[in-house]
Amino acid sequence: MNRVSITEGPSLKTAYGLDLSERFATVVRVRKRRGSWRSETILSVQDPSPTSLLKAASDVTAEASLGRAALCAAMPAQESTIRRLTAPLPSLSKARKVWPSLLDIQLPFPLETCAYGFLDERKTADGATTLAVLARKEDLSARVATCASFKMDPHVLDHEGLALWSQSQREAPINNGQRLVIYLGMDRSVWVIGDSTGWQGGHASKRGRHALNEASAVTDWRDRTLRLVRAHRSEDSTPLDLYWCGPGAEDSVLCAQLESALSSLGPIRAQTHSDPDPFLARAVAVRALLPDPCPWNYRDHYEPHPLMLQWRDKGRRALAYTALSAGLVLCLLNTGFQHWAEARDLNQRAAISALAREVSGLPHVERGQEELLVQRALEEQAEGLAPFLAAFRPSLTEELVALLRATKQSGLTIDSLSMRPDQIILQGAADDWDRSELLATRLRERDWRVTLDRQDAIADELVRFRLTAGGPS
Amino acid sequence: MKNSRHLLAWAIPATLLLLIGLGWTMLNVTRYAQWVSRHEAREATLDRLRALEQAAQKDKAALHAFEALTQTQPPALQPYIQSLLPSVRVEVRRRDTVPATGDWRAQRMEAQLDGVLGDDLGRLLVRLEKARPPWRLVECTLQASDQTADAINATLILEGLERK
Numbered sequence: 001m002n003r004v005s006i007t008e009g010p011s012l013k014t015a016y017g018l019d020l021s022e023r024f025a026t027v028v029r030v031r032k033r034r035g036s037w038r039s040e041t042i043l044s045v046q047d048p049s050p051t052s053l054l055k056a057a058s059d060v061t062a063e064a065s066l067g068r069a070a071l072c073a074a075m076p077a078q079e080s081t082i083r084r085l086t087a088p089l090p091s092l093s094k095a096r097k098v099w100p101s102l103l104d105i106q107l108p109f110p111l112e113t114c115a116y117g118f119l120d121e122r123k124t125a126d127g128a129t130t131l132a133v134l135a136r137k138e139d140l141s142a143r144v145a146t147c148a149s150f151k152m153d154p155h156v157l158d159h160e161g162l163a164l165w166s167q168s169q170r171e172a173p174i175n176n177g178q179r180l181v182i183y184l185g186m187d188r189s190v191w192v193i194g195d196s197t198g199w200q201g202g203h204a205s206k207r208g209r210h211a212l213n214e215a216s217a218v219t220d221w222r223d224r225t226l227r228l229v230r231a232h233r234s235e236d237s238t239p240l241d242l243y244w245c246g247p248g249a250e251d252s253v254l255c256a257q258l259e260s261a262l263s264s265l266g267p268i269r270a271q272t273h274s275d276p277d278p279f280l281a282r283a284v285a286v287r288a289l290l291p292d293p294c295p296w297n298y299r300d301h302y303e304p305h306p307l308m309l310q311w312r313d314k315g316r317r318a319l320a321y322t323a324l325s326a327g328l329v330l331c332l333l334n335t336g337f338q339h340w341a342e343a344r345d346l347n348q349r350a351a352i353s354a355l356a357r358e359v360s361g362l363p364h365v366e367r368g369q370e371e372l373l374v375q376r377a378l379e380e381q382a383e384g385l386a387p388f389l390a391a392f393r394p395s396l397t398e399e400l401v402a403l404l405r406a407t408k409q410s411g412l413t414i415d416s417l418s419m420r421p422d423q424i425i426l427q428g429a430a431d432d433w434d435r436s437e438l439l440a441t442r443l444r445e446r447d448w449r450v451t452l453d454r455q456d457a458i459a460d461e462l463v464r465f466r467l468t469a470g471g472p473s
Numbered sequence: 474m475k476n477s478r479h480l481l482a483w484a485i486p487a488t489l490l491l492l493i494g495l496g497w498t499m500l501n502v503t504r505y506a507q508w509v510s511r512h513e514a515r516e517a518t519l520d521r522l523r524a525l526e527q528a529a530q531k532d533k534a535a536l537h538a539f540e541a542l543t544q545t546q547p548p549a550l551q552p553y554i555q556s557l558l559p560s561v562r563v564e565v566r567r568r569d570t571v572p573a574t575g576d577w578r579a580q581r582m583e584a585q586l587d588g589v590l591g592d593d594l595g596r597l598l599v600r601l602e603k604a605r606p607p608w609r610l611v612e613c614t615l616q617a618s619d620q621t622a623d624a625i626n627a628t629l630i631l632e633g634l635e636r637k
Contacts (some may be wrong), residue, residue: 324487330494348515359526384574388535396610401595417615
């Protein structure tokens with residue numbers, strides 16, 4: 001599930017939360033710090049006088065009007081509705097098309113007169129489900145007008161039940177089982193029930209701490225609670241977690257009395273949220289600043305606050321600038337890379353061409369043919385250079401001198417000698433059978449392949465021989 | 474409304490530019506491998522050309538050695554041999570001339586020496602080879618002389634390089 005904050009866009013670090021009713025007023029300042037928050041109560045009064053509210057408002061609105069803080073309030077739960085809708089459709093996109101119709105038929109008034117939205121859309125085994133949140137536009141206008149009468153124009157108008165559930169989970173994360181959060185106000189009560197999967201149901205009543213002094217009011221209060229809990233209570237035997245919050249939650253005697261009234265629900269683990277008095281004000285402010293699975297602001301759907309629009313525009317503009325900058329950087333990097341690569345290509349080609357021209361001596365060498373043309377040119381040059389190279393190779397003179405010396409030392413006589421770089425043919429005579437063999441051995445030592453033919457001595461008693469040698473191997 | 478239009482005017486080119494940048498990057502990333510292989514192939518060509526250049530330089534060093542000589546022709550054969558072996562009958566004939574690199578040519582001469590002693594012939598050939606430019610023995614035929622014992626008749630094919 002996407003978790004976004006209501007004030008998505010501006011990187012706000014401060015939000016003011018308001019909990020305004022006829023018998024009670026609270027203003028808190030919440031500052032965001034590294035994913036967490038710190039809350040500070042600015043005003044908390046019972047039966048507030050317009051003067052005290054106007055003074056608090058002037059402090060709050062000064063910062064909020066500069067766009068440095070969000071001013072957040074909630075629509076009273078009895079003036080807003082939240083329903084779980086399910087549609088037997090396998091596709092969320094198809095379900096989205098039928099949510100308004102499904103919601104419309106459940107309402108006693110036309111949907112067109114409401115500001116509404118759908119949260120927590122997800123697929124289930126039976127199809128698709130969502131939380132429909134709505135309030136009548138006239139109630140929203142009245143709420144905005146009430147705030148305006150105290151010189152306050154909230155940027156965020158949250159849903160009370162969602163804000164209470166969200167903040168309760170933030171301050172005391174739910175593990176398993178069900179939780180009932182009860183906001184006990186001075187002149188109203190709000191119930192929210194849910195489990196680890198999320199919000200299950202809610203209810204609101206105009207009976208608050210003041211009204212609950214009467215026994216009949218307590219009975220009514222108890223019956224409403226039982227109806228809500230029984231409608232959503234799962235059949236497991238885990239005790240119900242009950243969390244108290246709101247200005248009435250500080251009256252521990254009243255809370256104990258109400259808990260005992262709920263004894264028919266079975267075992268209950270009752271606790272009170274810390275600093276319960278400004279809980280709702282804190283809840284709406286925190287939800288505005290921190291990411292939340294079900295962010296909601298009625299003002300997005302009805303008379304959006306101009307500053308919110310500006311913040312959103314600012315956020316989107318920042319996104320557009322980031323995309324523009326990233327695009328520019330990428331384009332510049334790619335241009336740079338291409339220039340660099342092309343320059344290297346050109347340098348390489350120029351080096352190859354220059355070297356090929358230098359080695360081959362050709363004025364122009366076609367690209368891609370450099371190696372072939374150079375090889376051909378060198379083959380042609382080799383023919384002209386052959387006599388020069390030959391001058392530096394071991395000469396035939398050396399062989400001839402060695403041969404003449406050897407024949408003299410061996411006492412051989414030469415009749416004829418024909419000598420080429422690759423062949424020696426020597427005919428001669430020796431006074432001994434083995435002397436010509438000595439010459440052949442010497443030639444073999446110089447890597448010639450020697451064949452020696454000898455004839456037996458006849459009248460002159462000389463051994464005639466013919467020595468044939470192939471070029472040094 | 475004005476803000477939205479203004480934002481849209483920024484968002485569309487920004488998105489386009491980002492997409493172009495990303496597309497271009499993808500294209501360059503895919504082309505990079507091809508570019509590297511082309512680059513390596515050219516480097517290999519350069520290396521082979523350098524090897525050919527080294528071999529050519531080695532060959533040309535032989536030519537440069539000749540070009541550095543002050544004499545442009547090997548000594549005239551007939552008088553040279555005659556001065557070294559005055560008692561030997563010498564006859565020199567031009568065989569053929571082969572053009573060589575630049576303005577050089579290889580000249581082949583046939584020298585007929587009658588009645589030369591083996592040792593003298595060896596010394597003569599060594600001297601001819603040490604001359605600058607040298608005369609190099611290419612081929613030879615020796616026959617025992619009928620006239621004098623130990624003497625031989627030699628036919629030498631000598632090659633010398635001379636500048637035109």
